[in-house]
Amino acid sequence: MVFNFSHYKWLLIGSAFILALSLGVRHGFGLFLAPMSLSFGWGREIFAFAIAFQNLIWGIAQPFSGALADRYGAGKVIAGGGFLYACGLVLMSTATSSSMLLMSAGVLVGIGLSGTTFSVILGVIGRALPIQSRSMGMGLASAAGSLGQFVMLPGTLELIQQFGWQSALIILAGLVALILPLVGMLKDRPLVRTADTQTAGQALQECMAHPGFILLSAGFFVCGFQVVFIGIHLPSYIIDQHLDVGTGTAALALIGLFNIFGTYTAGIFGARYSKPRLLTMLYALRAIVIACFIAVPVTKLSVYCFSIAIGFLWLSTVPLTNGTIASVFGVRNLSMLGGIVYFFHQVGAFFGGWLGGLVYDRTGSYDLVWYISIVLSVIATVLHWPITESPVERRPRAGEVC
Structure with a gap:
């Protein structure tokens, strides 16, 4: 199969840059755990x-956010998300209490990321x-977007070391604001609707009655738990093992680098083989990789x-999961449907991120979370x-594209 890149190049380039900025900044949040906690005397x-x-x-x-993008086009949703994301980072730089941190890094950045x-x-x-x-x-857009995770991590660490964590957040907010002009490259338009077009409510009812959709959502919970636990706590875990902060940063950067190859490979394989079978294999390999990591010194x-192994498996699940949804339910x-599945991913992410800090503060170790x-x-x-x-x-519904 020949993929005509030139026909869609601006769409894919714009998508890749937006993902690179959004995910690249987010991927480095774990580097702020230690300096912010030390500044205010917080536990992890x-x-x-x-x-x-x-x-x-x-x-x-x-x-x-997904439903709004489906109905009105993605441009306004992405621009609004980029604006809230940048505002959240600015407010995060001024946070002096847990409530301010929750509002900025939690609420504003969270909504911004959804768009x-x-x-x-x-x-x-x-x-x-x-x-x-x-x-x-x-897969191509996800892979190119993953480059941001590789590039931004050492850059974020350098910003923190040179200017302090507050100034680093301000600079990162400026980078995120670049998402707004990039929206023009996408030129997304909602599909034409007719009286017979499936509504969002009908699509929701259909997917919730489909056992595969439920299983896919439950599986994505696991992905979220793992990537956020590792993304937030791996640098601190490495420091606890008496290695330097540079090793932790390099580890996250390697995850971002090999995530590029993993997501691109997943996109290629997903066009040729069963995407659910590939997801089965990916999660089995994750179990093996994590078990081997904690079993050796x-x-x-x-x-x-x-980092190389888990990076290859990091977001390979995303094009395969979204591709499966498109194959089963159409586009x-x-x-919206991808957003529902991603909700379960983020519930898992909540427990992975929070449980890591909770277990460490209670036991002084991350071992239990690795086993989970x-x-x-x-x-x-x-x-x-x-x-x-x-x-x-x-x-068949008039106007629907599958």
């Missing part, structure tokens, strides 16, 4: 809860690309090997096996 649970709450707000807002990340952006791509190129296009070599309400992550991987492996990609049977 306070910062961890704020970021966990961010993920929960992100998840709650995501179906609504500038996968469900909305991949919905744009799903509507624009033909079905045979959809999975690859999603923590050294720079083991950290880097773990008419793709951003392994068990959840096994559960997700089982959940994805019975899912199929067969399109739902429904009466």
